[in-house]
Amino acid sequence: MSPQTIALSDLAVGTHALISKMGDDPHLCYLRCMGFCPGAHVELIRRVSGGALSIYRVDDADVALRHATAAMISVRMEG
Amino acid sequence: MFNRLTGLRQKVGNYSGVTVEQHEGQIKGTRTRLLDLPGVWSLEGDESDLTSEDQCIAVRALRGEIEGQPRPEAVLLVLDATQLHRQMTLARQVIAHKLPTLVVVNMSDLLAAREGYLDPLSLAQTLNSPVAMVSAGTGGGMDAIQRFVGVKNSAAKAPLLPVMQPHVEPRQIGCPRSMSEIENEGLYRRPLPSEWSRRIDQVALHPVFGPALFFIITLGVFQTIFRVAAPASALFQKLLTALGVWFGAYIPSGFVHSLVIDGLWTGVVSVLTYLPLILLLFLVIALLEDSGYMARAAVIADRTMYRFGLSGRSFLPLLSAYACAVPAVMATRTISSRRDRLTTILVAPFMTCSARLPLYTMIIAAFIPDRPVIGQFLGLRACAMMALYAIGMTAALITSRLLHLSLLRKDDSAFAIELPEFRLPLWRSLGINLLDRARIFVRQVGTIIVVTSLGVWVLANFPVHHGQLSPIGESYLGHLGNAMEPALRPLGLDRNVGVALLTAFVARETVVSTLGTLYQTPQVGLALRSSIGLAGALSLLVFFALAMQCTSTLATVKRETNSWRWPIFQFAYMSVIAYSMAWITFRLSLALLH
Numbered sequence: 001m002s003p004q005t006i007a008l009s010d011l012a013v014g015t016h017a018l019i020s021k022m023g024d025d026p027h028l029c030y031l032r033c034m035g036f037c038p039g040a041h042v043e044l045i046r047r048v049s050g051g052a053l054s055i056y057r058v059d060d061a062d063v064a065l066r067h068a069t070a071a072m073i074s075v076r077m078e079g
Numbered sequence: 080m081f082n083r084l085t086g087l088r089q090k091v092g093n094y095s096g097v098t099v100e101q102h103e104g105q106i107k108g109t110r111t112r113l114l115d116l117p118g119v120w121s122l123e124g125d126e127s128d129l130t131s132e133d134q135c136i137a138v139r140a141l142r143g144e145i146e147g148q149p150r151p152e153a154v155l156l157v158l159d160a161t162q163l164h165r166q167m168t169l170a171r172q173v174i175a176h177k178l179p180t181l182v183v184v185n186m187s188d189l190l191a192a193r194e195g196y197l198d199p200l201s202l203a204q205t206l207n208s209p210v211a212m213v214s215a216g217t218g219g220g221m222d223a224i225q226r227f228v229g230v231k232n233s234a235a236k237a238p239l240l241p242v243m244q245p246h247v248e249p250r251q252i253g254c255p256r257s258m259s260e261i262e263n264e265g266l267y268r269r270p271l272p273s274e275w276s277r278r279i280d281q282v283a284l285h286p287v288f289g290p291a292l293f294f295i296i297t298l299g300v301f302q303t304i305f306r307v308a309a310p311a312s313a314l315f316q317k318l319l320t321a322l323g324v325w326f327g328a329y330i331p332s333g334f335v336h337s338l339v340i341d342g343l344w345t346g347v348v349s350v351l352t353y354l355p356l357i358l359l360l361f362l363v364i365a366l367l368e369d370s371g372y373m374a375r376a377a378v379i380a381d382r383t384m385y386r387f388g389l390s391g392r393s394f395l396p397l398l399s400a401y402a403c404a405v406p407a408v409m410a411t412r413t414i415s416s417r418r419d420r421l422t423t424i425l426v427a428p429f430m431t432c433s434a435r436l437p438l439y440t441m442i443i444a445a446f447i448p449d450r451p452v453i454g455q456f457l458g459l460r461a462c463a464m465m466a467l468y469a470i471g472m473t474a475a476l477i478t479s480r481l482l483h484l485s486l487l488r489k490d491d492s493a494f495a496i497e498l499p500e501f502r503l504p505l506w507r508s509l510g511i512n513l514l515d516r517a518r519i520f521v522r523q524v525g526t527i528i529v530v531t532s533l534g535v536w537v538l539a540n541f542p543v544h545h546g547q548l549s550p551i552g553e554s555y556l557g558h559l560g561n562a563m564e565p566a567l568r569p570l571g572l573d574r575n576v577g578v579a580l581l582t583a584f585v586a587r588e589t590v591v592s593t594l595g596t597l598y599q600t601p602q603v604g605l606a607l608r609s610s611i612g613l614a615g616a617l618s619l620l621v622f623f624a625l626a627m628q629c630t631s632t633l634a635t636v637k638r639e640t641n642s643w644r645w646p647i648f649q650f651a652y653m654s655v656i657a658y659s660m661a662w663i664t665f666r667l668s669l670a671l672l673h
Contacts, residue, residue, distance in 0.1 A: 031495055033120035035165055048284050049382035055284060055498065059165055060272060062280070064378045066385075066494040 004077055009054070009070035011044040016078045018042070019058075023072030031069075035059030042075060080157050080185060080215040081115040082511050084224065111228050114151065116140050122172040141176045154180040155224060160190035160197065160212070161270045164262070170206055180208045181227040187212040188219060195270030201261045216505060276371070276500040283375045293379040296372070300363055300398060308402060311355040319348040337548060342536030345585070347529060354517065357406040360399050361516045362509065364410055367395070369504035374496055381494070387476040388483020390416060390494060393423040397475065400430035401468075404632040408639055409516070418487045422479050424639060425649050428632050429475035429625065431468045434587035438623055439467055441591050445604025446616050470624045474656065535585050551596065556581055570622060570658070571615030571665040576607075583628045590623075614668035618661040626657035 005020055019040045022028050028036070035058040036042070045055040045062060053064050085104030102115035116137045136145070143150025156173050158166045163184065174180050182202065184190075190197060199210040209227070213220035261267045282288045327340040367373040373395070381391030392414040400407035407427040414420040431439075443463050450459040538556040540548040551557050560578035567577045575597040583590045591603055598606035607616055627633065627650045636646040 030120065033165075033168060034495065034497060046284060048286070048289065048378055050286075052382040052385070053378055053494075055280075055378075060269060061162070061165065062498040064374075064381075064496045064498060066381070069494055 005074050006077070007071045008042065008044075008056070008065075008073040008075050009067050011042075011070075011075060013044050013046060016041060016043045017075035018078055019073060020076045021074040023074075025072055028069075028072060031063075031065075031073075034063055035061060036063075036073060041078070080183070080213075081113065082508070083215050083218060083221060085113055106225070106228055108225070109228055113155075114140060114148065119169065121169055141173070141178065151178060153227070154178045155183050155227075156180050156208075157183045157185050160184045160186045161193065161195065163197065163202075163267065164269060167205075174206055174208055181224065182206055182208050182210045183224060184210060184212050185215050188214040188217055190270050193270035193273070194268070196266075196268040198261070198266035201264070201266040205261060273500045273502075276502075279501050280375070280498070283372065284378065289375070289379055293376055296367075296376070297394075297398060300395070303359065303363055308356040308359040311359065312352050315355050316348060316352040319351055323348065334543075334548065337540060338533075338536065341540075342533050343529060345536075351521070354521070356402055357409070358513050358517060360402065360406045360410070361513055364395060364399070365509050365512050366504055369502070369509065371499045371501040374498045377496055378498070385494075387480045388487075389422060389479050390414065390419045391496070392416075393419060393479075396423050397427060397430055400427040400432060403432050403434070404428040404430070404629060405635045408632060408635045411639065421640065421645070422482050422487050424636055425482060425645065426475040426479045428627055428629065428649070428653065429471045429478065431471040431624065432587070432629075434629070435467075435623060437588050437591045439464060439620065441604050442607065442616050442620055445608055446613050467620060467624050470621065474625055478652075478656075535582065539582065551578065551593075569665070570618045570661045571611055571669075572619060572622075573610050573615075576611065576615075576619060580622075580626075580628065583623075584630050586631075587623075587628055614665050614672060617668050618665035621664040622657045622661035624657075625653060625660055627653035 006017075008017070008019070011017055019036060019038050019042055021038060022032065022036065040058055043057045045057050047054045048064070051067065053066055054070060055062050055064050056070070057063075081102060081104065084106050086107050104113050104115075105111065106113050119134050119137050122134055122138050139145050140148065140151065141154070154173060154176070156170060158170060170182060184197065184199065184202070187197070197212070199212055203210040211220055211223035211227070213223065215221070262269070283292055323340055323344040326344070327336060330336045330339055364373075367376065373392075376394065377391030379391065380394035384391050384393050393411075396407045396410040396414070399410050404427050407430070408424050411420045411423045411427070414423060443460050447460050447463045451457070452459055452462055535556070538559070539551055539554050541555055542549055548554075549557070552560075557578060559581060560574045563577040563581075564574045567573065575594060578597060579590045579593040582593045594603045594606070595601055598610070600606050607619075611619065633646040633650060636649060637643055640646070
């Protein structure tokens with residue numbers, strides 16, 4: 001993982017990023033339909049349940065992901 | 080949309096081999112049959128998920144591979160105007176099946192209200208298919224669909240269909256463009272996000288207020304079940320019983336009377352009694368679903384449920400199982416993961432349903448002294464009742480954890496749930512949903528329970544001696560009770576309890592009245608004190624709390640899993656757990672009491 005690239009789960013609340021790579025897990029196929037695909041802008045809106053889940057905004061939609069799910073997606077910080 | 084087009088002239092069934100519902104109807108004023116396919120995000124996906132079951136159905140329907148269904152002649156592809164930019168993949172996948180397709184952009188009124196815009200011609204050009212802007216909520220633009228269907232019905236070969244917008248001139252479909260190109264050209268403008276929905280989320284998902292709101296709503300659902308639905312069901316039961324008595328007066332006493340009233344009607348009443356409860360519960364669930372709160376509740380509950388091998392979506396079905404496992408099993412339809420849904424179905428009957436309460440109340444009143452524990456706020460009897468609730472819940476959570484680690488093992492790291500915008504539910508849609516539920520419940524569960532009730536009646540009244548039905552003690556069921564006695568003795572239970580437990584399969588509530596008949600006294604508690612004693616009573620409570628003794632639930636599980644394998648498995652492991660725990664309780668009680 002390059003210095004600018006981090007896991008989506010490590011994004012700070014309120015920050016934006018660009019999805020750079022999706023993991024190989026077949027379950028992530030479903031996320032692609034929700035807008036999680038390389039090149040998409042994503043923002044971490046809030047963490048819930050003590051950080052076990054996070055709400056991300058992608059393509060104008062809010063999606064809750066478990067920490068482990070978000071960790072399978074790599075993002076590049078914007079700006 | 081489907082209801083708008085067909086009115087209520089539709090039939091509901093299941094696709095063969097799966098539990099996905101099939102709605103079929105006839106478009107008003109035409110002879111065109113309309114098949115409602117399950118909503119999907121994509122026609123590709125992971126086969127381990129229930130979502131892919133929907134996808135599989137959609138793909139098979141488009142290819143004409145569904146048993147008894149010919150290949151469709153045309154497709155109405157219904158897209159959400161406010162989510163259009165995210166549905167292009169699905170649209171392209173559907174259109175690739177090369178069937179004449181009308182792209183129906185629904186909720187176009189909402190798109191306009193939120194300052195969004197779509198040039199339907201550009202979308203038609205992009206997708207190479209005609210486009211109709213409609214609103215199923217208000218009925219606006221629905222005539223475009225009628226025209227499409229009319230053209231399909233009358234034309235021998237597929238004509239070039241115009242984009243069905245009266246105010247624009249159709250133009251020749253040309254080279255497809257991408258959605259982002261259309262957006263960049265200003266021919267599509269996304270709707271503004273709903274600010275008030277995002278403001279509600281600040282509370283609904285707040286670290287402190289979110290769980291508090293979740294707790295209040297949970298309590299509200301619980302209260303609704305006990306304060307409104309349970310009395311309504313009890314009243315309904317009284318009405319049905321009175322109807323049976325009235326009807327029974329016209330049937331000469333004897334064999335036929337017993338068969339119709341004690342067998343058939345008792346079975347019908349035992350099922351229909353749950354109907355008000357089921358309808359109210361589904362109304363609450365539909366309100367939470369349609370308003371958008373259910374997804375937030377799933378997010379809040381997910382952390383706790385995940386520890387036990389479930390997901391947040393399992394919470395509400397398990398909660399509703401406190402009223403009755405039948406609607407709880409049906410409510411698992413909201414769980415998208417097949418394994419999570421199956422786990423929830425398998426553990427839901429452990430939750431203390433209202434049908435267990437008569438026996439709990441009777442035994443507690445007979446054996447547990449009415450002694451205060453915390454002043455006037457909490458008594459020993461209330462503690463005993465809470466302990467029984469806790470036994471059921473603990474068994475459900477431990478079992479789901481064990482299933483998760485063994486039979487229903489899965490890689491569950493991936494979990495995603497979209498949070499739809501909050502919106503006011505449509506009453507018309509809620510009403511139709513409830514009608515559907517009632518119809519499915521009465522027809523499919525009802526038929527199974529009627530057959531089972533008749534079977535139990537035969538066992539409880541046969542053989543016939545000199546033209547007279549056997550008393551229960553001398554019936555096949557009575558003999559079965561005798562045969563069971565050696566197995567019941569290690570639990571401290573006698574033959575009468577065995578027979579009562581067998582009759583409980585038709586309706587758990589009947590246990591107390593059956594015991595009354597067998598002991599020939601209305602003072603069942605006193606009879607139990609002298610027959611099985613405290614240790615036996617505690618063992619009976621534990622057995623009753625953990626055993627799968629509900630034919631209605633087994634029938635529903637069969638229906639929802641579309642297989643006898645799961646209800647049989649469920650019955651087997653719950654019986655083993657119930658027997659083992661009752662035996663341990665009996666031995667421990669004996670040791671402590673002496």
